[in-house]
Amino acid sequence: MHRDVLLAQDPQRYRAQLASDRLEVAVLEKEQAELTITELRRGVSDQKRQLRELELHLRQVQDARSRDSVRHGVQLSLQHEREEAWRAQCGQLKSEIARLEAAVRRAEAERDAAWELCRELEEELARIEADVERAAQERAEEEEHLRRAAAQGAPENFQEELARAYRAAEALRLTAAQDAAALEHLREVAQDVARRRLPEIVAQLSSPDPLDVDTSVASLGVHDRTEINQVARAFDEVQQEAVRLAAEQALLRGNINAMFTGLSRRTLGLVQRQLSLLTHLQSRVSDPDQLAHLFRLDNLTTKMRRNGENLLVLGGEEPGQRWSHPAALVDVLRASAAEVEQYERIQLGQLPAADVASPVINDLVHLLAELLENATSFSSPQTLVRVAAHALPDGRVLVEIHDTGIGLSPEDLAGINQRLASPPVVDVAVSRRMGLYVVGRLSQRHDIRIQLRPSDTGGTTALVMLPQRSLAQAA
Numbered sequence: 001m002h003r004d005v006l007l008a009q010d011p012q013r014y015r016a017q018l019a020s021d022r023l024e025v026a027v028l029e030k031e032q033a034e035l036t037i038t039e040l041r042r043g044v045s046d047q048k049r050q051l052r053e054l055e056l057h058l059r060q061v062q063d064a065r066s067r068d069s070v071r072h073g074v075q076l077s078l079q080h081e082r083e084e085a086w087r088a089q090c091g092q093l094k095s096e097i098a099r100l101e102a103a104v105r106r107a108e109a110e111r112d113a114a115w116e117l118c119r120e121l122e123e124e125l126a127r128i129e130a131d132v133e134r135a136a137q138e139r140a141e142e143e144e145h146l147r148r149a150a151a152q153g154a155p156e157n158f159q160e161e162l163a164r165a166y167r168a169a170e171a172l173r174l175t176a177a178q179d180a181a182a183l184e185h186l187r188e189v190a191q192d193v194a195r196r197r198l199p200e201i202v203a204q205l206s207s208p209d210p211l212d213v214d215t216s217v218a219s220l221g222v223h224d225r226t227e228i229n230q231v232a233r234a235f236d237e238v239q240q241e242a243v244r245l246a247a248e249q250a251l252l253r254g255n256i257n258a259m260f261t262g263l264s265r266r267t268l269g270l271v272q273r274q275l276s277l278l279t280h281l282q283s284r285v286s287d288p289d290q291l292a293h294l295f296r297l298d299n300l301t302t303k304m305r306r307n308g309e310n311l312l313v314l315g316g317e318e319p320g321q322r323w324s325h326p327a328a329l330v331d332v333l334r335a336s337a338a339e340v341e342q343y344e345r346i347q348l349g350q351l352p353a354a355d356v357a358s359p360v361i362n363d364l365v366h367l368l369a370e371l372l373e374n375a376t377s378f379s380s381p382q383t384l385v386r387v388a389a390h391a392l393p394d395g396r397v398l399v400e401i402h403d404t405g406i407g408l409s410p411e412d413l414a415g416i417n418q419r420l421a422s423p424p425v426v427d428v429a430v431s432r433r434m435g436l437y438v439v440g441r442l443s444q445r446h447d448i449r450i451q452l453r454p455s456d457t458g459g460t461t462a463l464v465m466l467p468q469r470s471l472a473q474a475a
Helices: 002-009 011-067 073-151 155-205 226-284 288-314 329-338 358-377 410-421 434-445
Strands: 346-348 385-391 397-402 449-454 460-466
Touching: 011 073, 011 155, 073 155, 073 226, 226 288, 288 358, 288 434, 329 346, 329 358, 329 385, 329 397, 358 385, 358 397, 358 434, 358 460, 410 434, 410 449, 434 449
Parallel strands: 346 385
Antiparallel strands: 385 397, 397 460, 449 460
């Protein structure tokens, strides 16, 4: 109602108000471009840090191999194959850094385009304000001219001048109304695209499987005055470029997932061969000390296998191996503890006689191993990590993992629980919290609820709620 009244009383002022609103929207777009550049640069920095760490690790492994080549000749071939896999990963990271840097350059170009759009809108607003001032001055001059004609006693000239003034005023009013309507349409469509359509497209393209996403964005469709039409075309180009950039980012995430999957499958193949070799060596060694070292190496290799499976999970894949029959919960917990480096610190307490359904076993072993690994890593080596479980009346089973570490702040707990409940899109931060991403993905796959809470005795307690459909009837 306010706009309708303003349009009827003062079309030029209404036009200026609409131009000001459009300028505010353009400024918001420019600020969003700046945020995108900041995020991309942070991604480049993280990828370069990962590359440095991987190259340093590769050099350390090569140095260790040269020092221990005589003592550990059995593992030389396997280490060489792992080094080749790491070198391939270095190449992938370098390619990823190049892609991100290209994305930074494109985002900077988008930011510059947004700056240019703001400048054009400011000029448009200045022209509109000048039109308002000029129209007011013309009206004042026309009224003064009419007063003079009336004062000179020339009624025939007065009527002619008055009619001409009315026609000019009506033409100005129609032009102002048309411009105001065009600007109103431009503002409404631009706001709909900026606040609803573009965020929807970006959210769909950010999903783990962005297939069949409708990336079409309606044109503003303004064809009135030249200046307004130029602004509309510029906004059309900006929104199309934003959609293109979002689509390229989705393709980039797909390439990263493919890289994760390829690297993990190659690594898992090498790790499986190493496990077979270790099993063979264990069967032939009788010395207790050497056998203990082989068992330790077997445990570390199992952990490497889980890390490779983490990449498969992040890439949206599932391990090929599946259990064909249910397994007891106690056996699932023992298998999870066996994959933890400090497995001797894990103490199993009272457990219900419950069986885990066969489709859930592999993922549940993986999920619990990540939580147990986290509990042992962030608590004192002299303490135990205690595990217990309870059968609930509604058929569910609650697994509790207690550690006595330093604990987490309420803010950190809230952030971790949020990521576990709603795993975000995989990005460069995954290298710092890979376990959380994997646990969140696995729990979503089987509707398993996970929550971290402060422990009553200090440290942190992880609660894992197994739904009834993930359990089988006890044998």
